[in-house]
Amino acid sequence: MSSRDRILGRVRRALVDVPPDDAPPPVPERPGRHPRYEREVSRDYLRQHGDRNTEETVDLLAENLADYRAIVHRCDAEELPRLIAHLLGERGSNTVLVPPALEQGWLTAIEVTLVADRPDSTPHELDRVDSVVTGCAVAVAETGTLVLDGSPDQGRRRITLVPDHHICVVRVPGQVVSSVPQALERLDPTRPLTWISGPSATSDIELDRVEGVHGPRTLEVVLVSGE
Amino acid sequence: MSATFVGMPGSPAFPAFPRAAHDAVRDTTLRGNLRHATHTIRAKRAAAVAEMPDWAALRAAGRQIKDHTLRHLDWYLVRVEEAVTAAGGTVHWAADADEANRIVAGLVKATGESEVVKVKSMATQEIGLNEALEAAGIRAYETDLAELIVQLGHDRPSHILVPAIHRNRGEIRDIFRSEMSRWGRPAPEGLTDAPAELAEAARLHLREKFLRAKVGISGANFVVAETGTLVVVESEGNGRMCLTLPETLISVVGIEKIVPTWRDLEVFLQTLPRSSTAERMNPYTSMWTGTTDGDGPETFHLVLLDNGRTDTLADEVGRQALRCIRCSACLNVCPVYERAGGHAYGSVYPGPIGAILSPQLRGTASEIDASLPYASSLCGACYEVCPVAIDIPEVLVHLRERVVEGGPATRAGNKVLLKPAKGHAAERAAMRAARWALTRPGALRGGQRLASRTRRFHPRTLPGPGRAWTGTRDLPPVPAEPFRDWWQRTHGGPGGKDAK
Ligand code: SF4
Numbered sequence: 209m210s211s212r213d214r215i216l217g218r219v220r221r222a223l224v225d226v227p228p229d230d231a232p233p234p235v236p237e238r239p240g241r242h243p244r245y246e247r248e249v250s251r252d253y254l255r256q257h258g259d260r261n262t263e264e265t266v267d268l269l270a271e272n273l274a275d276y277r278a279i280v281h282r283c284d285a286e287e288l289p290r291l292i293a294h295l296l297g298e299r300g301s302n303t304v305l306v307p308p309a310l311e312q313g314w315l316t317a318i319e320v321t322l323v324a325d326r327p328d329s330t331p332h333e334l335d336r337v338d339s340v341v342t343g344c345a346v347a348v349a350e351t352g353t354l355v356l357d358g359s360p361d362q363g364r365r366r367i368t369l370v371p372d373h374h375i376c377v378v379r380v381p382g383q384v385v386s387s388v389p390q391a392l393e394r395l396d397p398t399r400p401l402t403w404i405s406g407p408s409a410t411s412d413i414e415l416d417r418v419e420g421v422h423g424p425r426t427l428e429v430v431l432v433s434g435e
Numbered sequence: 436m437s438a439t440f441v442g443m444p445g446s447p448a449f450p451a452f453p454r455a456a457h458d459a460v461r462d463t464t465l466r467g468n469l470r471h472a473t474h475t476i477r478a479k480r481a482a483a484v485a486e487m488p489d490w491a492a493l494r495a496a497g498r499q500i501k502d503h504t505l506r507h508l509d510w511y512l513v514r515v516e517e518a519v520t521a522a523g524g525t526v527h528w529a530a531d532a533d534e535a536n537r538i539v540a541g542l543v544k545a546t547g548e549s550e551v552v553k554v555k556s557m558a559t560q561e562i563g564l565n566e567a568l569e570a571a572g573i574r575a576y577e578t579d580l581a582e583l584i585v586q587l588g589h590d591r592p593s594h595i596l597v598p599a600i601h602r603n604r605g606e607i608r609d610i611f612r613s614e615m616s617r618w619g620r621p622a623p624e625g626l627t628d629a630p631a632e633l634a635e636a637a638r639l640h641l642r643e644k645f646l647r648a649k650v651g652i653s654g655a656n657f658v659v660a661e662t663g664t665l666v667v668v669e670s671e672g673n674g675r676m677c678l679t680l681p682e683t684l685i686s687v688v689g690i691e692k693i694v695p696t697w698r699d700l701e702v703f704l705q706t707l708p709r710s711s712t713a714e715r716m717n718p719y720t721s722m723w724t725g726t727t728d729g730d731g732p733e734t735f736h737l738v739l740l741d742n743g744r745t746d747t748l749a750d751e752v753g754r755q756a757l758r759c760i761r762c763s764a765c766l767n768v769c770p771v772y773e774r775a776g777g778h779a780y781g782s783v784y785p786g787p788i789g790a791i792l793s794p795q796l797r798g799t800a801s802e803i804d805a806s807l808p809y810a811s812s813l814c815g816a817c818y819e820v821c822p823v824a825i826d827i828p829e830v831l832v833h834l835r836e837r838v839v840e841g842g843p844a845t846r847a848g849n850k851v852l853l854k855p856a857k858g859h860a861a862e863r864a865a866m867r868a869a870r871w872a873l874t875r876p877g878a879l880r881g882g883q884r885l886a887s888r889t890r891r892f893h894p895r896t897l898p899g900p901g902r903a904w905t906g907t908r909d910l911p912p913v914p915a916e917p918f919r920d921w922w923q924r925t926h927g928g929p930g931g932k933d934a935k
Contacts (some may be wrong), residue, residue, distance in 0.1 A: 210528070211528040211529060211530045211534060211741075212516075212528040214528075214530050214848065215512070215528050215530055215690070215739070215741045215745060216509050216512065216513070217848070218741065218745035218746075218748075218749075218848040219508045219509040219512065219690075219745050219748060220509050221749065221845075221848070222745050222746075222748040222749035222754075222845065223506060223507075223508070223509070223748065225751055226506050226507075245503060245695060245696075248499055248502075248503045249496055249499045249500050249503065249699075250492070250495060250496060250499065251496055252489075252492050252496075253489040253492035253493045253496055253702070253705075254488070254489040254492075257486075257487065257488065257489070272715065276714075276715075276718070327729045330646075331645070331646040331647075331680050332646055335642070335646060348716075350715065351715040351716035352715060352716065353716050358727065358730055364679075364729065364730040364731075365675065365678075365679040365721075365730055365731055366679050366680060366730075366731075369672060369675050369676065369679065370646075370680075388701050388704050388705050388716075389698075389701040392697065392698060392700055392701050392704075393698075397659065397662040397664045397697050397722065397724055398522070398662065398724050399724075399727070400679075400721075400722070400723045400724075400727050400730055400731055401720075401721070401722040401723075402675065402719065402720070402721055402722075403704075403716070403719065403720035403721075403722075404718065404719060405714070405715070405716040405717065405718050405719075406718050407718070408670070408671055408672040408718055408719070409670050409671070409718050410580045410634055410670055410671045411597065411670070411712060412579070412580040412581035412584070412597055412599060413580075413599075413604050413607060413630040413633055413634070414468070414471065414472065414603060414604055414630065415471075415472050415475050415476060415597065415600075416630045418630045418631050418633075418634040420634070420638070421580060421634050421637065421638055421670075421671035421672060421673065422578075422638060422641065422642070422645070422671050422672035422673045422675070422676055423671070423672025423675060423718070423719060424672075
C-alpha cells in the first residue's frame with residue numbers, strides 16, 4: 209500500500225464518528241465554497257475595523273507603516289521623480305534595480321545606473337546593487353502592510369529582498385484598502401505574493417526588536433496622490 | 436548540531452517532566468531569561484488583541500474553519516494534492532518521520548547538492564530532519580536567527596516562536612564568537628552583546644549561505660486547499676531568502692495545516708501575528724502556488740506529513756490539538772512553562788500545547804510522555820489566549836485519564852487498548868509531575884478559569900485507578916470552593932515559598 213493510501217485510510221478510520229449526512233463539500237470546482245461550509249463557519253467578524261473616510265484610511269496606513277519603522281513620504285505625481293531622486297541621492301545610491309515595467313518617468317530626475325531585473329542575474333549581482341524601486345499591488349492600512357504580487361512594475365520576489373534599500377511607491381487612494389479581508393479579495397493567489405510590514409526585523413535576542421536582518425534594512429514608502 | 440529530542444523519549448536523555456523541571460527551576464539564569472521574555476510578550480500581546488473588537492468572532496471562525504477541515508481531512512488532502520500538482524508542484528506523502536526524512540534526503544541528493552538552507556519549521560524539527568540529512572551526508576543550515584543560535588550552541592530549542600528564548604545576549608555573543616568560524620564566516624572582531632551587532636553578525640554569516648544555496652527547505656503555516664497556495668509567516672527575511680533564491684524548494688508540512696479556502700486566510704492573518712509576536716502584522720509573509728516561471732524555485736516539492744497526526748485525529752477529545760497554529764501564546768502565559776522552561780517538556784513542542792500534543796503524537800508509553808499531561812496546574816490561561824480556542828485543560832484531563840485508566844487509543848493507524856499505568860514507572864512519573872505543579876503556588880497564578888471547573892480536576896476525584904493516588908497523595912480533600920482560593924488560603928497565597 210502506498211503511504212498516500214495508508215494516510216488517507218487512517219484519516220477515514222479516524223473520522224468514523226463524523227456522521228454520514230455530514231458529507232464533505234462535494235463540489236470540486238469550488239472546494240470549501242459549499243453552502244454547508246459557509247454554514248459551519250460564521251464570518252461575523254468585521255470586514256474592517258472602524259469607520260474612516262478615504263483620507264483617514266491613507267493617514268492610518270502612513271501611521272502604521274511608520275510605527276513599524278518604514279520611512280513614509282507623501283507627494284503628488286508631479287513631484288514623484290524629484291522625490292525619488294532626492295531619496296536615492298541622500299543615500300548615495302549609484303545603482304538602482306528596476307522591475308521590467310516600472311512607470312517610465314519615475315526615475316527621470318537622477319543620473320544613476322539602472323540595473324534591469326533579469327532572470328539570469330545571480331544573487332551576488334543583486335547583492336551589489338544599492339537600491340530597488342518598485343510599485344505595489346495593494347496596501348493595507350490597518351496593519352501597515354504592502355503587498356507585492358510580481359506584476360511587471362514590482363518584479364521578481366528576490367529584487368525587493370537582496371538589496372539593502374527598498375523604495376516602494378503606493379498610489380493613493382487607489383491601491384489602499386482598510387483591512388486584511390479587503391486585501392485578500394483584491395489579490396490573485398496564483399501569483400507569488402510578498403506581504404511586507406516594515407523592514408526586516410528580529411526579536412530573537414531577549415525580545416528586543418532589531419531592524420534589518422536579511423531583508424532590506426531600510427524601507428521607504430512613497431504615498432503618491434493624483435495619478 | 437543540536438540533537439533531535441522528539442524521537443526517542445524513553446531514553447535516559449529525556450527524564451520525565453518533574454525531574455527536568457526541577458533542574459530548570461534551579462537554573463537562575465534560565466529562569467530570569469524566561470521570565471523577562473514571557474512577561475514582555477504577554478503584555479504586548481494583550482494590547483495587540485485589545486485593538487480588535489471582533490477578536491472573539493475571529494477566534495470562533497478560526498476554530499470552526501479548522502474543525503471543519505479536520506472533519507473532512509481526507510477530502511481536503513486530496514484537494515491539496517490536486518491543486519499543488521496542477522500548479523507545477525510535486526506532492527509526496529510521509530506516514531512517519533523516517534519516511535519523511537528519506538523522501539527529503541532523496542530529493543536533495545537528486546539535485547546533486549550537499550548543503551541546504553532551512554526556514555525555521557516545527558515539522559522538520561519534529562522529525563529530526565537535520566540529523567537525518569547529516570547522516571545522509573547533507574549539511575542543513577538553520578537561517579532563523581534564534582535557530583542559528585540554537586544550532587551554533589549545540590543546544591535545543593525551548594520555545595516555539597523564539598527558540599533561543601532561554602539565552603541572554605551575553606550567552607549569544609559567546610556562542611557567536613566561539614562557533615561561527617566553524618560553520619562559515621566568523622563573527623566580526625570585537626563583537627559586543629548589543630542586539631543590533633549580534634543581528635548584523637548573523638546577517639553577514641548567513642548571507643554567504645543564502646547567495647550560494649541551491650536547495651531550500653521549509654515548513655508552512657497554512658496550505659490553502661482551494662488554490663494549492665502555501666503560506667510562510669516570518670520576520671527576518673531568512674524565510675524569503677530560502678523560499679525564493681534556491682532552484683529547488685522542499686516544504687515539509689503536517690497534514691493539519693490545511694485551510695479550505697483562500698478567504699480563510701483573512702482569519703488567520705489577523706489572529707496569528709497578534710497572538711504570537713503581538714504585532715499587527717509580522718514583517719514578511721510569503722505565499723506561493725506551485726512554481727512561477729522566472730520567479731523563485733523551478734522545482735517545488737510538498738511533503739505531507741502524518742507522524743502521529745492521524746492517531747491524534749482518531750481521538751474525539753484530543754483531536755482539537757490539531758487546530759493549533761503554533762502561535763505560542765499559550766507558552767507565554769503558562770506559569771508552569773515560565774518556571775520549568777521549554778526543555779523540560781522533552782519535545783520540540785513545549786508548554787501547554789506540547790503537554791497535549793506530544794503524548795498524542797508519540798503515545799503515552801514513555802515516562803516523559805506519561806508525565807506531560809500532569810505538567811500543568813490546569814489554571815486555564817492557555818485556553819483563554821488560544822486564538823483557535825483549544826481547550827487545553829480539557830485535553831489534559833482526558834490524557835490523564837488515559838495514563839491512569841488506560842483504554843482505547845490509536846497508534847500508527849491501529850486501534851489499541853492501553854493498559855492502566857498502575858504500578859508502572861510512567862504512573863510514578865505522572866504523580867511526581869502533578870505534585871511538582873501542585874507544590875508550586877507561583878505556578879498556579881495567572882489563570883482565572885478555575886472556579887467552576889477545578890474540583891473535578893483534583894486528583895481525588897479521578898475515577899477508578901485514581902485511587903492509586905491515595906498512597907502518594909499529600910493533599911487534603913478539596914472543599915467546595917475554587918481551587919485557587921483554596922490553594923491560596925491553605926498555602927499562603929502569592930506570598931508562598933515559591934512565589935516571586
Ligand atoms: S495551542 Fe493555541 S495558543 Fe498554544 S500555540 Fe497552539 S494556537 Fe497558539
